[in-house]
Amino acid sequence: MGEAERGESAPRLRISFWCSNGHETQPSFASDAQVPDTWDCPRCGFPAGQDQDSPPDPPRTEPYKTHLAYVRERRSDADGEAILAEALAKLRGEI
Numbered sequence: 001m002g003e004a005e006r007g008e009s010a011p012r013l014r015i016s017f018w019c020s021n022g023h024e025t026q027p028s029f030a031s032d033a034q035v036p037d038t039w040d041c042p043r044c045g046f047p048a049g050q051d052q053d054s055p056p057d058p059p060r061t062e063p064y065k066t067h068l069a070y071v072r073e074r075r076s077d078a079d080g081e082a083i084l085a086e087a088l089a090k091l092r093g094e095i
Helices: 067-074 077-092
Strands: 012-014 017-019 028-030 038-040 047-049
Antiparallel strands (some): 017 047, 038 047
């Protein structure tokens, strides 16, 4: 429902933005407002730009990594062998 607008509305500009999926969105801005370089596409969420021929690239998402994958990035095989040998020595009561 809402309330009817009263008086004159501020002058507006409708600017077209295109995402990499080809979706077009046309938000309106006040004529004296600074228009952003990119706008989030309401259909797919990708960034959209004002140049239809070269829209911004979609964000690159990293695949999910397990804890073991992060450990393997930080430690070499030799480090792993040394840690394993130390842990086994503790379990055997050698340390």
